[in-house]
Amino acid sequence: MKTFELPDLGEGLQEAEIVTWHVSEGDHVITDQPLVSVETDKAVVEVPAPRSGVITKLFAQEGDRIAVGATLVEFEDGGQEDKGAVVGDLDKNGTDSVIDTQAAATTGRATSGTAKATPQVRAMARKMDIDLALVQPTGPKGVITANDLERAAKALSSSGPAEELRGVRRAMAERMARAHEEVVRATVTEFADITGWEKGTHATARLIVAIGAGCEAEPAINAWYDGAKLEHRLNEGVHLGLAVDSSDGLFVPVIRNAQDLSVEQAEAEVQRFKKEVHDRNVPPKDMRGATISLSNYGSMGGVHSEMVVIPPQVAILGAGRTIEQIILRNGKPEALHLMPLSLTFDHRAVTGGEAIHFLNRVKMELEL
Secondary structure: OEEEEOOOOOOOOOEEEEEEEOOOOOOEEOOOOEEEEEEOOOOEEEEEOOOOEEEEEEOOOOOOEEEOOOEEEEEEOOOOOOOOOOOOOEOOOOOEOOEEOHHHHHHOOOOHHHOEEOHHHHHHHHHHOOOHHHOOOOOHHHEOOHHHHHHHHHHHHHOOOOOOOOHHHHHHHHHHHHHHHHOOEEEEEEEEEOOOOOOOOOHHHHHHHHHHHHHHHOHHHOEEEEOOOOEEEEOOOOOEEEOEEEOOEEEOOEEOOHHHOOHHHHHHHHHHHHHHHHHOOOOHHHHOOOOEEEEOHHHOOOOOOOOOOOOOEOEEEEEOOOEEEEEEEOOEEEEEEEEEEEEEEEOOOOOHHHHHHHHHHHHHHHOO
């Protein structure tokens, strides 16, 4: 007789709860066949059989919590010959009985363990290096078949080889991932009535000036926050990071002292940076030190958005596509041009009241 203990599941976890047994006492199993699904405080994990043999005893029941290193099952060598065949009886339709690990879906995360497939199909997927969570099932009751795997393999091969991210796109991916892990995001939205703007008004320049006014009214938005030290620092100058999209990725050059700029000066800065981004010659010093950011994505589309705040900044303002809307004013219908505004902020450092105060001041400046 040989025993198998609950293995170390990583991340310092000391115990797990039995969610579903995929085998019973007396069953013959083969190596890597799904044995049991266990749940930790991180996820539901499928534990495979470490060897082939006959299960003589299960040492825990579903719902039990067991420690890492505690005995899970007892094996007896022998029984059916292990040829890597499908384990399970054939039903009257000739289909393989399926090991269903649907309980793993309670994690809310796509993993191979959430798929329905026979051990043979799982083995094929491992050899083909295909994640079953990405395969569209066509079998009865959502079962993944061998044909499904073949179809997925063809789709993957036709998508071209994987390419490692480099340069601006790699830096962007790393920066966004860190921001997502660290910042506690919240978003408030509003509309600014820009019906009175003259034709040809430069929207981004008006937004830059409005942000300067908003930061003067609510300094808490123009700040840096250190989450590790729990330190909050107000900035005197409004140094605005302007998101500029390009084929090589996202550039965010910094417009210094936006609170002192006129609309004409702000427009000149925008045009200068757009040209430098296009020519790929933005000076490194002009890519550092932003205290707040602006994304005027409305020229491409979209109304409201929850954006990514890049630490140590605590806020980013987004402007969406201008829309026309009929509203009642003094009991009479009136057609307005409305600019959607979205302020995403780090709720660790900024209160909802501070965010709304800032946004209201920006709205007021745009409506002048």
